Amino acid sequence: MSDPHDADAIRASLAEIAALLAPAHPAVAEEVLRAHDSPHDYVSAFENRLADRGIDEPVDNLAWIALIDALDAHGLLAEFDWKEDAQEIRDRLRKLESRPSVDPWVLFEAEETLLPTERFLHACGRRYREIGAALAVLDIESDCYPVVGLRAARADELTALAARAGFPVQHLGTGRRRR
Numbered sequence: 001m002s003d004p005h006d007a008d009a010i011r012a013s014l015a016e017i018a019a020l021l022a023p024a025h026p027a028v029a030e031e032v033l034r035a036h037d038s039p040h041d042y043v044s045a046f047e048n049r050l051a052d053r054g055i056d057e058p059v060d061n062l063a064w065i066a067l068i069d070a071l072d073a074h075g076l077l078a079e080f081d082w083k084e085d086a087q088e089i090r091d092r093l094r095k096l097e098s099r100p101s102v103d104p105w106v107l108f109e110a111e112e113t114l115l116p117t118e119r120f121l122h123a124c125g126r127r128y129r130e131i132g133a134a135l136a137v138l139d140i141e142s143d144c145y146p147v148v149g150l151r152a153a154r155a156d157e158l159t160a161l162a163a164r165a166g167f168p169v170q171h172l173g174t175g176r177r178r179r
Helices: 007-021 026-037 039-045 047-051 062-073 086-095 110-114 117-130 152-165
Strands: 077-081 133-138 144-151 169-171
Touching (some): 007 026, 007 062, 007 152, 039 062, 062 144, 086 117, 110 117, 117 133, 133 152, 152 169
Antiparallel strands (some): 077 144, 133 169
């Protein structure tokens, strides 16, 4: 069996993740694969975007960062600070192109909006799962939460693809951290 983290397997997994999370936006996959295949070119092309993250040269997780930034640019990801207000989280999740057609917010209890950021995000994940949707953090080992929405039935697929590529995903509201 070949090494699961070889360049071809990582590239294929990144392309599949981009297709899973951004099926109507092939530009997401193009950016991610550019970061993987030509990291110096990617850093040059997206230097302004990367400067906000303190990146001015290729880093080990550049393709993962490229995925997060491309998803964000297409309205498919919301990145939250560790001290984000519950109302801001709610507003930004509602704006995601990948939001569920059924509004999970009617299920929320008033007390849940008083929770600290991480606990509120997990409450959001539980409420989303109740209607067949899922929220996942594409972890960049920082004090922020890059959150994507997807169908709950595809959450394990995201986990498996991310693991094959060597990147962590945390599913909100499940009580488990997956890699």
